[in-house]
Structure formats: C-alpha cells, structure tokens
Amino acid sequence: MINSWRNLCLDNITFTSGDNFTHSFPFHFHEEYTVGVAVNGIQKFYFEGKSCFVEPHSIFLIKPYMMHSHHPIADLGWSFKSFYLSNDLMEYLLKETGMRRISDYPLVIKDQTLFKQYIRLYAAKLLPDEAVLADFIRQLLSKATQNPDRHKPGPPEEIAAVKRYLSEQFNQKLRLENIADIHRIDKYQLIRKFKQHLGVTPNTYLTILRIEKARKMINEGYSIVGAALEAGFYDQSHFHHSFLYYTGVTPGNFNKQH
Structure with missing residues (x-):
C-alpha cells in the first residue's frame, strides 16, 4: 500500500x-x-x-x-x-x-x-x-x-526536439505519424531511436508524461475526471489502469490522500 x-x-x-x-x-x-x-x-x-x-x-x-x-x-x-x-x-x-x-x-x-x-x-x-x-x-x-562525476551524453537533437514537442502538446490528440512528419523523421526510425536512447517508445513516453501531469493536477485539487481530461486521457478506464500501473495506486486512493 x-x-x-x-x-x-x-x-x-x-x-x-x-x-x-x-x-x-x-x-x-x-x-x-x-x-x-x-x-x-x-x-x-x-x-x-x-x-x-x-x-x-x-x-x-x-x-x-x-x-x-x-x-x-x-x-x-x-x-x-x-x-x-x-x-x-x-x-x-x-x-x-x-x-x-x-x-x-x-x-x-x-x-x-x-x-x-x-x-x-x-x-x-x-x-x-x-x-x-x-x-x-x-x-x-x-x-x-564525493562520488565520481558521471554524466552521459544527451539524446540526439531530433529526439530531444520530439521530447520537447510532447511536453508542450501532451494534452492533445497526437498520432505518431504526425509527430514523425513534423520532425522529418521516418516513423519506425523514430521508434527505434527513442527506445535506443530512452528505453521506451514515443507513445509510452507520452503516457508516462500524462500520468505525471495528472498526478500533479490531482495534488492541486483537480477532480479525477478533470485531471485525466486535462492531461490528455479521454478514456477513464485507460487512465485508471495506466495510473495504477505506473504509480502503484489507483487515482481514487491517490485523491483521498490529498
């Protein structure tokens, strides 16, 4: 719990x-x-x-x-x-x-x-x-x-640009094909490079980002439905299961604690 x-x-x-x-x-x-x-x-x-x-x-x-x-x-x-x-x-x-x-x-x-x-x-x-x-x-x-200074190189600029785009447009209805076209990169190449540098696909990254946004909104007093919609979730069942999967707690229980 x-x-x-x-x-x-x-x-x-x-x-x-x-x-x-x-x-x-x-x-x-x-x-x-x-x-x-x-x-x-x-x-x-x-x-x-x-x-x-x-x-x-x-x-x-x-x-x-x-x-x-x-x-x-x-x-x-x-x-x-x-x-x-x-x-x-x-x-x-x-x-x-x-x-x-x-x-x-x-x-x-x-x-x-x-x-x-x-x-x-x-x-x-x-x-x-x-x-x-x-x-x-x-x-x-x-x-x-006191620990060795360990820094890793950032992702290529094209991947960094997609990350910025997702952060700005997270609550919109986004299609991978359109994201790839906007950034002039092949859809499958985008998926491959995203997984190579971040460990997840662009769609998974977007879901994680939306969960983080929704969590903050619930913290700020939004209703569960309102937070889900503002974060870009239009299916409440999908939001419920995604929230539980990534946070270990349901949106309802999380809301009760705040």
Missing part, C-alpha cells in the same frame, strides 16, 4: 511511503527530483541498460526525467519513503553548495547518519522544519561530490 501527503508550506513537497510493497514499477520518470530511502527489503533499479541494487538504509537521489524502473527482490517486498523536490529548490541548493550539476545516473548512498536524519525529517512531514530539510539536502549533495 502506498501513502502520500502533500505539504503546502514547503513548496508543495509530496511525501510518499510504501510498506512491504511488492509492486514492480515499469520504466517511468518524475518531473521533480526524487529523494528516497529503502527501509526494509532490497530493490533493483534499471536505467538505460544499467542496473544497481538499493539495500536497506540506503538513500537514493534521482534527477527529473531520468527514465528508470525498480523491482523488489523476493516476494516479501520492500518498504520505502520518498519525497519530491521542485527543480527550483534543488537548483538553488546546488548553486548554494557550489555544485553545477549532479550525476546523470541514480545516486545511491549508504550513510547511517544521513539515513537517521532522513527518518526524523520524514516523521515531521506534516510540520517540518524548512531549515532542517535544506540542511539535509546540503549534506546529501556534499556526498554526491
């Missing part, structure tokens, strides 16, 4: 937790920075042809739009806690700490002191101390500088 809370005082930060969770998350991304910890159990991350294990008491940091999947090891599942930081807040803290950017790959840190700080911070999620949150992120970023 996944639970989530939104804190209006701290830049609308959303806190999420799952206990003995057995759901495997398919490839997806988030529009914000994800900062989480593994409490119990082990999960395996997959990202762009690579993989890593996240053991109990590990902290993980994932950049926005980083395509990844994660799966519990063994049938007992895993327990986790996470929160999502806005790009503006993270960019501010990056500048403050003198860092230009963080690794393009998931950052996994095993640090018992930071883990305990995270748990205390999470326990105060309804009445958190902004200074404590900022201090925790600063310490996490300082650990990031």
Whole structure:
C-alpha cells in the first residue's frame, strides 16, 4: 500500500511511503527530483541498460526525467519513503553548495547518519522544519561530490526536439505519424531511436508524461475526471489502469490522500 501527503508550506513537497510493497514499477520518470530511502527489503533499479541494487538504509537521489524502473527482490517486498523536490529548490541548493550539476545516473548512498536524519525529517512531514530539510539536502549533495562525476551524453537533437514537442502538446490528440512528419523523421526510425536512447517508445513516453501531469493536477485539487481530461486521457478506464500501473495506486486512493 502506498501513502502520500502533500505539504503546502514547503513548496508543495509530496511525501510518499510504501510498506512491504511488492509492486514492480515499469520504466517511468518524475518531473521533480526524487529523494528516497529503502527501509526494509532490497530493490533493483534499471536505467538505460544499467542496473544497481538499493539495500536497506540506503538513500537514493534521482534527477527529473531520468527514465528508470525498480523491482523488489523476493516476494516479501520492500518498504520505502520518498519525497519530491521542485527543480527550483534543488537548483538553488546546488548553486548554494557550489555544485553545477549532479550525476546523470541514480545516486545511491549508504550513510547511517544521513539515513537517521532522513527518518526524523520524514516523521515531521506534516510540520517540518524548512531549515532542517535544506540542511539535509546540503549534506546529501556534499556526498554526491564525493562520488565520481558521471554524466552521459544527451539524446540526439531530433529526439530531444520530439521530447520537447510532447511536453508542450501532451494534452492533445497526437498520432505518431504526425509527430514523425513534423520532425522529418521516418516513423519506425523514430521508434527505434527513442527506445535506443530512452528505453521506451514515443507513445509510452507520452503516457508516462500524462500520468505525471495528472498526478500533479490531482495534488492541486483537480477532480479525477478533470485531471485525466486535462492531461490528455479521454478514456477513464485507460487512465485508471495506466495510473495504477505506473504509480502503484489507483487515482481514487491517490485523491483521498490529498
């Protein structure tokens, strides 16, 4: 079971937790920075042809739009806690700490002191101390500088252009043939290059993007039907199953928690 809370005082930060969770998350991304910890159990991350294990008491940091999947090891599942930081807040803290950017790959840190700080911070999620949150992120970023600086080349410009187009037109009725024509690329070549660089097809990427948009809209007070329509879903059944598939919770249960 996944639970989530939104804190209006701290830049609308959303806190999420799952206990003995057995759901495997398919490839997806988030529009914000994800900062989480593994409490119990082990999960395996997959990202762009690579993989890593996240053991109990590990902290993980994932950049926005980083395509990844994660799966519990063994049938007992895993327990986790996470929160999502806005790009503006993270960019501010990056500048403050003198860092230009963080690794393009998931950052996994095993640090018992930071883990305990995270748990205390999470326990105060309804009445958190902004200074404590900022201090925790600063310490996490300082650990990031101690890891090898790993950056990957971005996708070709034609794929980056399609991503920008999908981000701008996500709530429109889009056809792959039209997208390919607009960007002067063969439809099948577009599918192949998209999968090569992002691990998913353009249609799957668009669905993930729409789910992220709908999740944010529900957070902001939209009705489930309204969020689905605004995000580009015109079939409520398709929206329900897609939301559950990518988030591990139904739109109705997610809405009740907010």
